[in-house]
Amino acid sequence: MADAPTPPLPTLAGLAGEFYGWCKKHELRFQRCTACGTWRHVPRELCAACGSWDWEWARSSGRGRVFTWTVAVRAMHPAFQHAVPYAPVVVEMEEGVRILSRVTDCPPDALEVGMPVAVAFDDVTQEVTLPTFRRAPREE
Numbered sequence: 572m573a574d575a576p577t578p579p580l581p582t583l584a585g586l587a588g589e590f591y592g593w594c595k596k597h598e599l600r601f602q603r604c605t606a607c608g609t610w611r612h613v614p615r616e617l618c619a620a621c622g623s624w625d626w627e628w629a630r631s632s633g634r635g636r637v638f639t640w641t642v643a644v645r646a647m648h649p650a651f652q653h654a655v656p657y658a659p660v661v662v663e664m665e666e667g668v669r670i671l672s673r674v675t676d677c678p679p680d681a682l683e684v685g686m687p688v689a690v691a692f693d694d695v696t697q698e699v700t701l702p703t704f705r706r707a708p709r710e711e
């Protein structure tokens with residue numbers, strides 16, 4: 572049997588490379604403006620809230636909730652052929668930023684808006700670790 576095709580992976584350059592560098596250490600960090608405290612993602616140089624260039628990589632709690640998703644029933648890349656149907660999920664983190672990922676222990680038809688999730692890490696290659704999510708206990 573032929574090797575499975577390699578999935579498309581992020582380019583590890585610039586600010587995105589720094590983001591994935593933290594993921595490789597199994598730490599989920601987002602940029603936080605050190606002038607006004609606003610969190611942001613995806614990585615960029617300038618704070619959209621106050622215009623400051625000053626920021627830090629601040630550690631996320633890793634907790635969030637399902638914000639929205641779609642279900643892919645046709646693989647858009649051969650590497651995902653085995654995974655269909657799967658759900659790309661937008662998670663809203665406690666810090667307020669949203670991240671596109673997957674909830675790996677939840678089939679698409681069991682997803683719910685507001686479902687609590689917690690970050691996990693998928694070491695896809697020796698260089699690339701992707702942040703993924705798992706279901707988390709509901710807090711009353």
Ligand SMILES: [Zn+2]
Nearest residue numbers: 604607618621
């Ligand atoms: Zn700011």
